[in-house]
Amino acid sequence: MVELHWLQAVELVFNHEYSEALKHIDKALECSPRSEKYILEKAEILCELDMAHEALSLLSSSTLTSALIESKVKKIRELMALTQVNAENSLAYKKVSNLLDWAKMNGVEAESIRIAVSYTHLRAHETPEHLVCRLLLEKKKKNK
Helix, strand or coil, X not given: CHHHHHHHHHHHHHCCCHHHHHHHHHHHHHHCCCCHHHHHHHHHHHHHCCCHHHHHXXXXXXXXXXXXXXXHHHHHHXXXXXXXXHHHHHHHHHHXXXXXXXXXXXXXXXXXXCCCCCHHHHHHCCXXXXXXXXXXXXXXXXXX
């Protein structure tokens, strides 16, 4: 019966029905609360439901310690950090978008608007091509 709940949860995840999958994995965990397989699956489902904090809490409160659990905790922390960066970028996009809307309504050409950004921000968006160019310019500057 427990395995049936887990299989149903996996099938529902495959079909992107995460809320229903969570119900089935919870039933499986009721019967087998120390199952690493079920705990990892629940953490995965929680992440899909944008509940990374809950997934991290689940894994951290688990008495199980294994390389798989530690790996999943690391992945979730990376996901949370990336989500934070994306949220900050989204906020910056909204600010720029609002500024451009204001410019349009007030007859200001968008090209004439200058927005200050930090050097760190610029480096965060540096592509490999930009990096090569920057390093070559720095090398050239040192050789003078």
